[in-house]
Amino acid sequence: MKTDILVIGSGIAGLYLAIKASEFANVVIITKKEKAESNTNYAQGGIASVLSPTDSFEKHVKDTMMAGDGLCDKKIVEKIVKNGPRHIQELINLGVNFSKVKNGEKLDLTREGGHTEHRVVHVKDFTGKEIENNLLNAVNNRPNIKVYENHVAINLKVKNNACLGCYVYDRMKNEVYNLSAKITILATGGAGKVYLYTSNPDIASGDGIAMAYRAGATIKNMEFFQFHPTCLYHPYAKSFLISEAVRGEGGVLKTISGKEFMDNYHEMASLAPRDIVARAIDNELKKSGDEHVCLDITFKDADFVKKRFPNIYKKCMEFGIDMTKDPIPVVPAAHYCCGGVKTDINGTTDIENLFVIGESGSTGLHGANRLASNSLLEALVVSNNCSEVCQSIIKSNPTIQEFEPWEEGNAVDSNENVVVTNNWDEIRRLMWNYVGIVRSNKRLARAKKRITNLQEEINEYYWDFKITPDLIELRNIATLAEVIIDSAIMRKESRGIHFNLDFPDKLKEIKDTLIKKRV
Numbered sequence: 001m002k003t004d005i006l007v008i009g010s011g012i013a014g015l016y017l018a019i020k021a022s023e024f025a026n027v028v029i030i031t032k033k034e035k036a037e038s039n040t041n042y043a044q045g046g047i048a049s050v051l052s053p054t055d056s057f058e059k060h061v062k063d064t065m066m067a068g069d070g071l072c073d074k075k076i077v078e079k080i081v082k083n084g085p086r087h088i089q090e091l092i093n094l095g096v097n098f099s100k101v102k103n104g105e106k107l108d109l110t111r112e113g114g115h116t117e118h119r120v121v122h123v124k125d126f127t128g129k130e131i132e133n134n135l136l137n138a139v140n141n142r143p144n145i146k147v148y149e150n151h152v153a154i155n156l157k158v159k160n161n162a163c164l165g166c167y168v169y170d171r172m173k174n175e176v177y178n179l180s181a182k183i184t185i186l187a188t189g190g191a192g193k194v195y196l197y198t199s200n201p202d203i204a205s206g207d208g209i210a211m212a213y214r215a216g217a218t219i220k221n222m223e224f225f226q227f228h229p230t231c232l233y234h235p236y237a238k239s240f241l242i243s244e245a246v247r248g249e250g251g252v253l254k255t256i257s258g259k260e261f262m263d264n265y266h267e268m269a270s271l272a273p274r275d276i277v278a279r280a281i282d283n284e285l286k287k288s289g290d291e292h293v294c295l296d297i298t299f300k301d302a303d304f305v306k307k308r309f310p311n312i313y314k315k316c317m318e319f320g321i322d323m324t325k326d327p328i329p330v331v332p333a334a335h336y337c338c339g340g341v342k343t344d345i346n347g348t349t350d351i352e353n354l355f356v357i358g359e360s361g362s363t364g365l366h367g368a369n370r371l372a373s374n375s376l377l378e379a380l381v382v383s384n385n386c387s388e389v390c391q392s393i394i395k396s397n398p399t400i401q402e403f404e405p406w407e408e409g410n411a412v413d414s415n416e417n418v419v420v421t422n423n424w425d426e427i428r429r430l431m432w433n434y435v436g437i438v439r440s441n442k443r444l445a446r447a448k449k450r451i452t453n454l455q456e457e458i459n460e461y462y463w464d465f466k467i468t469p470d471l472i473e474l475r476n477i478a479t480l481a482e483v484i485i486d487s488a489i490m491r492k493e494s495r496g497i498h499f500n501l502d503f504p505d506k507l508k509e510i511k512d513t514l515i516k517k518r519v
């Protein structure tokens with residue numbers, strides 16, 4: 001297949017870019033499962049933007065920089081923040097029906113942790129779904145955008161440091177084909193699946209970051225992985241977030257035996273900031289060996305709980321947990337990848353004609369910790385800018401270059417898929433245990449040793465057997481695990497969400513962690 005612009009991923013970043021780029025080019029979007037399946041679809045809280053008269057760009061910039069703990073790029077923060085209101089309006093024009101107050105006259109702006117003002121626009125508690133649906137509708141109405149579901153990007157094709165497109169696995173036909181493009185855009189989202197517990201859906205295996213790394217792009221600040229303190233713990237509940245609002249309404253964290261513990265960690269107890277709560281739960285679990293802690297809101301009026309948290313109540317009931325009577329079992333979970341492929345504010349990477357947008361990219365907005373609801377904002381602004389750069393490239397009339405087909409050599413069908421499953425599990429567990437919320441030099445060294453062995457095993461397996469989507473993802477989470485471990489080892493301090501017991505203080509010199517593979 002050939003196209004002007006190839007977009008890999010159908011979350012907010014990929015879809016918004018495709019809509020803009022369809023004004024001047026033919027666009028192909030490939031997406032590895034059903035088109036709505038993305039982190040975007042599960043975003044609950046909303047989008048941060050300066051929209052109230054009491055708020056200001058300066059305040060939003062300041063809050064973002066405060067969360068980022070010295071590592072944000074101020075110029076990037078300013079540009080992204082200032083462009084927020086414009087893109088919120090564009091989403092409204094595309095049909096996104098944000099929640100309103102005052103008989104529908106004003107947007108309902110909520111406040112989240114780390115924000116000094118009410119500035120989060122939302123659609124009840126399903127903002128992401130509403131955005132995803134409206135963007136998909138807009139895409140469907142544009143004939144020069146083609147969407148291919150169940151098409152998995154395997155590897156980028158880069159020649160003389162220019163991207164020519166990628167190899168794609170078609171899950172329905174079970175075959176690999178070449179997709180050549182003038183411009184290739186990675187919008188593949190986050191990488192929560194690298195960890196045992198995550199709020200992310202299954203698609204979040206960091207494929208784009210891994211592909212860009214293998215192709216020689218610079219990867220930045222991967223040690224900064226944000227953990228959400230409370231994800232539902234149940235063998236069949238894969239990734240359901242229990243919103244911070246439950247603690248906001250008085251929910252108390254307790255051990256399985258019913259002992260409150262947050263008083264020992266912070267004066268605000270269960271209402272302490274996100275990373276402190278995540279660290280405290282991690283510590284309690286390590287001390288007790290328990291599988292989870294509990295979030296107790298049973299003392300509140302049952303009708304209030306059901307009305308205030310209809311989604312959470314419904315989801316918990318599906319697993320036989322009545323949150324009005326039983327404490328909810330929770331664990332912290334990997335939530336947001338603050339690092340990614342190093343880009344500028346247009347998504348430009350150090351490989352020609354390869355752009356990275358959304359959660360896979362790292363512009364410098366988040367620094368060492370992301371301010372809540374800034375990620376959807378970043379995805380919008382960077383996608384928009386990226387489309388403008390694409391327009392000037394397309395105007396210069398570049399040619400599409402074909403490349404050699406995928407080589408599987410003598411690969412045969414695997415009769416031992418259990419190896420893939422075991423390796424998946426081992427990586428996610430070792431990342432959780434050794435490279436999680438609280439790190440130490442010893443734990444990181446242990447993780448490095450294990451991932452090196454696993455990588456050897458996976459590489460053997462990868463070339464001996466025909467590829468499958470599971471194998472593609474396994475290779476990617478292994479690559480990302482290694483990059484995260486290496487980045488964490490390189491940072492000899494504790495900063496933002498990277499906490500190392502052996503380096504509890506901050507260094508005077510503030511710098512990004514950059515990792516680049518020699519190709």
Ligand SMILES: Cc1cc2nc3c(=O)[nH]c(=O)nc-3n(C[C@H](O)[C@H](O)[C@H](O)COP(=O)(O)OP(=O)(O)OC[C@H]3O[C@@H](n4cnc5c(N)ncnc54)[C@H](O)[C@@H]3O)c2cc1C
Pocket residue numbers: 008009010011012013014030031032033035036037038039040041042043044045046047048127128151152153154187188189190199200201203204207208241335336357358359360372373374375376377379
């Ligand atoms: C539970 C939850 C709640 C959140 N709440 C908020 C919030 O309130 N506010 C906020 O700002 N942020 C929130 N976030 C973060 C935010 O949702 C994400 O950062 C953002 O949606 C990422 O958008 P994206 O377009 O970069 O990636 P995604 O939306 O994840 O889309 C990635 C796309 O790439 C595709 N893909 C991946 N790999 C491949 C491959 N190899 N081949 C083909 N396709 C591929 C996927 O199938 C998917 O379509 C939340 C995240 C989660 C998980």
